[in-house]
Amino acid sequence: xxxxxxxxxxxxxxxxxxxxxxxxxxxxxxxxxxxxxxxxxxxxxxxxxxxxxxxxxxxxxxxxxxxxxxxxxxxxxxxxxxxxxxxxxxxxxxxxxxxxxxxxxxxxxxxxxxxxxxxxxxxxxxxxxxxxxxxxxxxxxxxxxxxxxxxxxxxxxxxxxxxxxxxxxxxxxxxxxxxxxxxxxxxxxxxxxxxxxxxxxxxxxxxxxxxxxxxxxxxxxxxxxxxxxxxxxxxxxxxxxxxxxxxxxxxxxxxxxxxxxxxxxxxxxxxxxxxxxxxx
Amino acid sequence: xxxxxxxxxxxxxxxxxxxxxxxxxxxxxxxxxxxxxxxxxxxxxxxxxxxxxxxxxxxxxxxxxxxxxxxxxxxxxxxxxxxxxxxxxxxxxxxxxxxxxxxxxxxxxxxxxxxxxxxxxxxxxxxxxxxxxxxxxxxxxxxxxxxxxxxxxxxxxxxxxxxxxxxxxxxxxxxxxxxxxxxxxxxxxxxxxxxxxxxxxxxxxxxxxxxxxxxxxxxxxxxxxxxxxxxxxxxxxxxxxxxxxxxxxxxxxxxxxxxxxxxxxxxxxxxxxxxxxxxxxxxxxxxxxxxxxxxxxxxxxxxxxxxxxxxxxxxxxxxxxxxxxxxxxxxxxxxxxxxxxxxxxxxxxxxxxxxxxxxxxxxxxxxxxxxxxxxxxxxxxxxxxxxxxxxxxxxxxxxxxxxxxxxxxxxxxxxxxxxxxxxxxxxxxxxxxxxxxxxxxxxxxxxxxxxxxxxxxxxxxxxxxxxxxxxxxxxxxxx
Numbered sequence: 028x029x030x031x032x033x034x035x036x037x038x039x040x041x042x043x044x045x046x047x048x049x050x051x052x053x054x055x056x057x058x059x060x061x062x063x064x065x066x067x068x069x070x071x072x073x074x075x076x077x078x079x080x081x082x083x084x085x086x087x088x089x090x091x092x093x094x095x096x097x098x099x100x101x102x103x104x105x106x107x108x109x110x111x112x113x114x115x116x117x118x119x120x121x122x123x124x125x126x127x128x129x130x131x132x133x134x135x136x137x138x139x140x141x142x143x144x145x146x147x148x149x150x151x152x153x154x155x156x157x158x159x160x161x162x163x164x165x166x167x168x169x170x171x172x173x174x175x176x177x178x179x180x181x182x183x184x185x186x187x188x189x190x191x192x193x194x195x196x197x198x199x200x201x202x203x204x205x206x207x208x209x210x211x212x213x214x215x216x217x218x219x220x221x222x223x224x225x226x227x228x229x230x231x232x233x234x235x236x237x238x239x240x241x242x243x244x245x246x247x248x249x250x251x252x253x254x255x256x257x258x259x260x261x262x263x264x265x266x267x268x269x270x271x272x273x274x275x276x277x278x279x280x281x282x283x284x285x286x287x288x289x290x291x292x293x294x295x296x297x298x299x300x301x302x303x304x305x306x307x
Numbered sequence: 308x309x310x311x312x313x314x315x316x317x318x319x320x321x322x323x324x325x326x327x328x329x330x331x332x333x334x335x336x337x338x339x340x341x342x343x344x345x346x347x348x349x350x351x352x353x354x355x356x357x358x359x360x361x362x363x364x365x366x367x368x369x370x371x372x373x374x375x376x377x378x379x380x381x382x383x384x385x386x387x388x389x390x391x392x393x394x395x396x397x398x399x400x401x402x403x404x405x406x407x408x409x410x411x412x413x414x415x416x417x418x419x420x421x422x423x424x425x426x427x428x429x430x431x432x433x434x435x436x437x438x439x440x441x442x443x444x445x446x447x448x449x450x451x452x453x454x455x456x457x458x459x460x461x462x463x464x465x466x467x468x469x470x471x472x473x474x475x476x477x478x479x480x481x482x483x484x485x486x487x488x489x490x491x492x493x494x495x496x497x498x499x500x501x502x503x504x505x506x507x508x509x510x511x512x513x514x515x516x517x518x519x520x521x522x523x524x525x526x527x528x529x530x531x532x533x534x535x536x537x538x539x540x541x542x543x544x545x546x547x548x549x550x551x552x553x554x555x556x557x558x559x560x561x562x563x564x565x566x567x568x569x570x571x572x573x574x575x576x577x578x579x580x581x582x583x584x585x586x587x588x589x590x591x592x593x594x595x596x597x598x599x600x601x602x603x604x605x606x607x608x609x610x611x612x613x614x615x616x617x618x619x620x621x622x623x624x625x626x627x628x629x630x631x632x633x634x635x636x637x638x639x640x641x642x643x644x645x646x647x648x649x650x651x652x653x654x655x656x657x658x659x660x661x662x663x664x665x666x667x668x669x670x671x672x673x674x675x676x677x678x679x680x681x682x683x684x685x686x687x688x689x690x691x692x693x694x695x696x697x698x699x700x701x702x703x704x705x706x707x708x709x710x711x712x713x714x715x716x717x718x719x720x721x722x723x724x725x726x727x728x729x730x731x732x733x734x735x736x737x738x739x740x741x742x743x744x745x746x747x748x749x750x751x752x753x754x755x756x757x758x759x760x761x762x763x764x765x766x767x768x769x770x771x772x773x774x775x776x777x778x779x780x781x782x783x784x785x786x
Binding site for chain 1: 478479
């Protein structure tokens with residue numbers, strides 16, 4: 028298998044990936060998109076646009092391909108080089124810069140490979156990167172291991188809603204006690220934030236599903252859920268706006284967006300006094 | 308400027324025939340919210356009630372605050388906004404804007420209100436025919452503080468201005484954050500440079516940049532400009548002014564965007580040059596429909612020191628680089644920027660510029676248009692309230708007798724005149740004329756008013772006017 032690694036001049040993350048490949052004897056061809064590899068990357072990008080994320084600040088490098096698969100970003104690239112597709116789900120493309128690496132999700136990968144996942148984090152930390160981990164609360168024991176080893180510098184937990192309808196919102200059965208453990212754990216990291224997106228909930232499935240947004244009352248219950256998990260009303264808690272067009276569920280794409288989150292903030296502040304709204 | 312050490316306080320001038328008589332409410336320094344009649348009799352004192360400002364509502368209600376956050380941690384943050392009745396009972400209260408934990412203090416919710424607020428029903432917080440503020444319902448717009456970081460403006464903590472709209476039940480339903488519109492204010496590169504390095508740093512809380520210092524906020528209300536199709540003046544839009552930047556602006560309620568402004572650079576157009584530099588201003592608002600001058604902007608243009616821009620001899624760094632040692636009260640057309648009416652040292656009868664600082668309040672202050680066309684002016688720093696006619700005649704004057712002990716000033720932040728009917732609990736006051744005293748003959752007990760001898764000196768010439776003062780004055784200035 029031959030690898031091509033698209034890099035950018037001066038990109039620290041690219042250097043770390045190259046060092047990983049060299050250390051593990053993985054042969055590759057480097058193409059610097061700011062130098063001799065510019066035209067080739069353009070061509071590659073045009074052909075694979077749907078697999079390469081272009082964010083607000085442009086394309087995150089490095090981008091790795093073996094001819095069949097494409098992986099973007101330091102986390103996903105090293106994960107693929109370490110364990111192939113086994114770690115898919117744990118990593119996605121990030122948005123942070125410089126020494127910060129995000130797009131790390133202990134809640135959504137295959138638990139059988141948790142140790143391999145942790146090994147990637149150890150490598151990143153060993154290269155002086157700061158890691159931001161994002162979780163919806165599942166796999167609390169993996170998060171616990173991250174905490175014990177000091178592998179994350181910041182954790183963002185998406186508490187999707189109140190315990191009573193957590194599974195309904197996620198769309199699959201969720202062990203609420205697992206979520207509770209994560210809530211308690213998150214507050215122990217050096218830096219952390221809880222957040223909830225005010226999503227439309229499919230209250231009743233069927234041909235004519237009953238759909239309505241989380242209510243301010245339910246957000247208050249969510250804030251209470253966090254308070255119970257942490258024993259504190261003073262956690263950083265962000266309320267976010269749901270963007271229907273970005274939904275993966277076709278049924279939710281046409282729902283009218285909310286016009287104001289202020290009632291939600293008011294409701295949440297009864298249990299989490301530092302609640303703020305996401306700037307959009 | 309020389310002030311006498313002895314001068315009368317209370318009401319010093321009152322012409323009932325030319326005044327729009329009523330009660331006047333103002334925050335008396337370190338005393339409370341004080342309601343006086345035209346002769347200065349104290350009708351009601353809501354003792355200890357803070358006022359930033361105080362406003363009287365129909366029914367004898369007064370708005371104010373139960374306290375101010377410790378200056379060690381906050382800059383002018385009022386802990387709440389309350390409405391109390393004639394007997395001092397709190398009937399409405401808002402404080403749930405920010406949860407504050409100051410070292411050594413009890414953690415609590417605070418409004419962090421400062422400088423202004425407006426209750427629905429009335430756009431400006433003072434008497435307007437047929438626009439009574441609501442007293443038992445309705446939303447309230449409140450000007451508040453919030454600490455933010457915005458590296459585009461400065462690398463320091465900024466004390467930002469936030470306008471929130473709060474329901475009668477205390478729910479925030481609308482919010483506008485000043486720092487998020489930085490690109491819309493039209494700061495020059497020179498201004499941005501000094502603003503970044505010194506966003507008006509204040510010592511509270513370990514240091515915070517009070518970069519704009521919005522000190523007035525009101526609603527436009529129905530107006531002729533909007534009726535004629537000018538969307539910038541939608542009745543729901545909000546006008547504010549910021550003393551540190553010399554900006555007066557209108558924001559669109561729907562989007563939060565700036566849709567009209569004057570400043571920060573008054574050299575930017577011929578119209579602005581003619582309007583002249585507005586510096587450190589207060590209480591800019593649109594005169595509401597139903598009052599003489601409706602649709603015009605009325606502002607207390609303090610002068611003093613404010614703004615960001617190029618360094619000059621009076622401002623080596625470019626901070627507070629606009630300077631003027633006298634005040635102007637301006638009424639101007641918001642479309643043409645033509646001055647429609649003004650009260651400056653000239654209209655006050657002082658020689659410009661040598662005696663101009665006799666009409667001067669470099670901070671606080673206000674102006675209210677009255678139904679008969681008079682203007683109530685709060686010349687705040689000296690605790691002087693005056694009512695002047697359209698023709699600039701002084702028909703009422705009151706000097707606050709309340710000096711603070713913690714701050715040795717008799718300053719009055721802002722005063723409002725209200726109709727007698729708004730305080731039905733009070734017995735209607737008598738209106739007794741007070742003629743201005745001739746100060747050339749007025750003496751303190753024991754001081755002489757006599758001349759023992761007058762000697763004629765042959766050959767002396769008559770005295771000249773002011774054409775050869777040490778500095779150019781009056782007409783000579785315009786040549």
